[in-house]
Amino acid sequence: MTVRLYDSKTRSVTDFVPLVDGRVSMYVCGPTVQSSPHIGHLRSALVYDLWRRWLAFRGLDVTLVRNVTDIDDKILQAATGSEEWWALAYRYELEFSTQYARLGIQPPTYEPRATASVAQMLDLITDLIQRGHAYPAPDETGDVYFDTRSWPAYGELTRQNADDMAAATDSEPRAKRDPRDFALWKGAKSSEPASASWSSPWGDGRPGWHIECSAMSARYLGDAFDIHGGGLDLRFPHHENELAQSTAAGKAFASYWVHNGLVNVDGQKMSKSLGNSIFAAEFIDKARPVVVRYYLAAAHYRSTIDYHEGSLDEAAAAYDRIEGFLRRAERAVPVTALGESDVVAAAMSDDFAAAMDDDLAIPQALAVVHETVRAGNAALDAGNLPAASSLRASVIAMVDVLGINPLAPEWTTDDSAGAGATALEALVVSLLRQRDEARADRDFAAADRIRNDLAAAGVQIEDTPTGSNWRLET
Structure with missing residues (x-):
């Protein structure tokens, strides 16, 4: 097998060859914890959760680092009143973790906070100054800037000519050699709390945003x-600046650059000015969390998702078809070793695997899932239990690696679906048992009444050679 991915730097789909055979090292820019997470944050974290799951399925040992930016201009600006900036940052960090967990996004291997790596940032800045690629501000503000003109490769990630780039907006331009020079260290200001300041050779202050990720990824x-x-919105200036300062310091840095697409709402980019931001907690409450996960995963990770009213209903209908087949097969086919990981893994569809290997083409992979579901229902209709059992195993293998297996504990115990689904299952099975007994007693009026009552409640009954099955109308 060969996993292929789209490298944003070369702008091409290429074979993924890890630096160390059998191992994958991945760094993902996490949130700046200045406010509550929105659906764009969910989508980004989910994309790399899916990459991690697939690479691990392919037998690779994945180390995923996703940072938390817990010191930044925006955090200091958001901390008003009696709440300290670090308390605000931690409060929002917990909120991010909670919403990620609700979607079944696995915690990263390491989740470092920027404030815990300031020493490494200072070392990196010192190295850049010594190499001639950074300079302290001459006005004794304590600021330190990266000298973009000193690094001819600046702009290589986004293929921009330095003369055409916009000026850096992360600091005042008065002491810069060039408007594009960006801040590595920001001198302390009297308007900012003393707790948001660290000692440095250039004066007390705090790190710039870009240096944080370069230092943490190396650490x-x-x-x-x-x-x-x-996210795609981080390519410039954040990732461009990361690449420049890290390589200027003599580090090889990342072999591949992967960027996920953004989420629009009704055709417009989410923004505070438009008032169309949808926060994660609100969004996940709109449907079962596993349906939200399905919806955010269903589009190709590099594409833009355009959320509109009804999007989650469409996702729920598609997911219900998968769940309906698995529940139906569970009732019809005795489960023995089917749940064992080796058996399920062996059932993985080749077409599904080929799609996932091809730059994580989940739309094509889900098409295989639904095709297998249709074949499985047809096998159950025909009473072909061996075929149904095999197809059930294949579906489980596919949805399990996507993190959307309806039979997995994280979804069967979900508060919005688990208890209700369990109660519904028990009720319908009880009524079907009563219907079978009525038919056995030739009380067809009672049997028809039960069927009609269930149909009125949106439950469709299918009588097959192996017994009666049911599913919710969609």
Whole structure:
């Protein structure tokens, strides 16, 4: 097998070859914890959760680092009143973790906070100054800037000419050699809390945004690692600046750059000015969390998702078809070793695997899932239990690696679906048992009444050679 991915730097789909055979090192830019997470944050975290799951399924040992930016201009601006900036950051960090967990997004291997790696940032800035690629501001503000003109490769990630780039907006331009120079260190200001300041050779202050990720990726993954990921909106200036300062410091940095698409609402980019941001907690409450996961995963990870009213209903209908087949097969086919990981893994569809290997083409992979579901229902209709059992195993293998297996504990115990689904299952099975007894007693009026009552409640009954099956109308 060969996993292929789209490398944003080369702008091409290429074979993924890890630096260390059998291992994958991945760094993903996590949130700046200034406010509550929105659906774009969910989508980004989910994309790299899916990459991680697939690479692990392919037998690779994945180390995923996703940072938390817990010191930044926006955080200091958001901290008003009696709440300290670090308390606000931690409160929102917990909110991010909670909403990620609701979608079944696995915790990263390491989740470092920027404030815990300031020493490494200072070392990196010192190295850049010594190499001639950074300079302290001459006005004694304590600021330190990256000298973009000193690095001819600046702009290589986004293929921009330095003369055509917009000026950096992360600091005042008065002491810069060039408007595009960006801040590595920001001198302390009297308007900012003393707790948001660290000692440095250039004066008390705090790190700039871009230096944080360069220092943390090197600390946890080394000077060279496999994949750097993040949202498409981070390509410039954040990732461009990361690449420049890390390579200027002599580090090989990332072999591949992977960027996920954004989420629009009714054709418009989410923004505070438009008032169309949808927060994660609100969004997940709109449907079963597993349906939300299905919806956010269903589009190709590099495409833009355009959310509109009814999107989750469409996702729920598609997911219900998968769940309906698995529940139906569970009732019809005795489960023995079917749940064992080796058996399920052996049932993985070749077409599904080929789609996932091809730059994580989940739309094509889900098409295989639904095709297998249709074949499984046809096998159950025909009373072909061996075929149904095999197809059930294949579906489980596919949805399990996508993290949307309806039979998995995280979804069967979900508060919005698990208890209700369990109660519904028990009620319908009880009524079907009563219907079977009525038919056995030739009380067809009672049997028809039960069927009609269930149909009125949206439950469709299918009588097959192996017994009666049911599913919710969609």
